[in-house]
Amino acid sequence: RRFCSNVRGAIAMIDKLLDIFPNSASFSFNGGKDSTVVLHLLRLAMYKRGKSGKIKPALQTGAGGELITFYFDSDSCFDEEKEFVDSTATKFDISIMKLKCTFKEGLESLTKEHGVKAIFMGTRRADPDGKDIDKLSTSSPGWPAFLRVNPCLDWKYNDIWMFLRIFSFPYCSLYDS
Numbered sequence: 001r002r003f004c005s006n007v008r009g010a011i012a013m014i015d016k017l018l019d020i021f022p023n024s025a026s027f028s029f030n031g032g033k034d035s036t037v038v039l040h041l042l043r044l045a046m047y048k049r050g051k052s053g054k055i056k057p058a059l060q061t062g063a064g065g066e067l068i069t070f071y072f073d074s075d076s077c078f079d080e081e082k083e084f085v086d087s088t089a090t091k092f093d094i095s096i097m098k099l100k101c102t103f104k105e106g107l108e109s110l111t112k113e114h115g116v117k118a119i120f121m122g123t124r125r126a127d128p129d130g131k132d133i134d135k136l137s138t139s140s141p142g143w144p145a146f147l148r149v150n151p152c153l154d155w156k157y158n159d160i161w162m163f164l165r166i167f168s169f170p171y172c173s174l175y176d177s
Contacts (some may be wrong), residue, residue: 027120
């Protein structure tokens with residue numbers, strides 16, 4: 001029951017936030033397991049929006065008010081992570097904006113140049129930076145202003161893996177090491 005409630009709750013939250021930020025929401029995809037779950041929750045929410053007659057946004061790069069999906073690409077990223085991000089983009093027809101800059105510079109660009117006001121993230125309470133935040137949290141002082149949207153914040157480790165395995169969604173091969 002908890003698992004189904006988590007999934008339904010996350011999709012409902014995403015749907016509401018897409019209504020509130022129809023042209024200014026984005027998704028930070030880093031290829032991690034939690035981020036991968038949020039990717040598929042976004043896809044499920046958008047499918048549901050399409051079925052209910054709402055305007056169906058796409059996981060693209062912002063043209064026409066679509067949800068911007070971005071990835072911070074750096075030399076410190078693992079090859080397996082980069083390959084997973086690219087293969088996921090191809091498999092699910094997602095255009096991913098690759099940012100080759102610091103996090104702060106990338107967030108400044110997203111907020112100022114692309115009008116991003118909300119970012120869907122895969123943060124969970126068990127993460128080092130997840131203990132003192134809420135499902136909806138403002139960005140940290142000194143950083144560009146945006147709303148952090150954490151639909152899986154209170155999911156447990158097992159919930160993440162259950163979601164990926166029940167739906168047979170691919171995940172980064174580094175988790176198999």
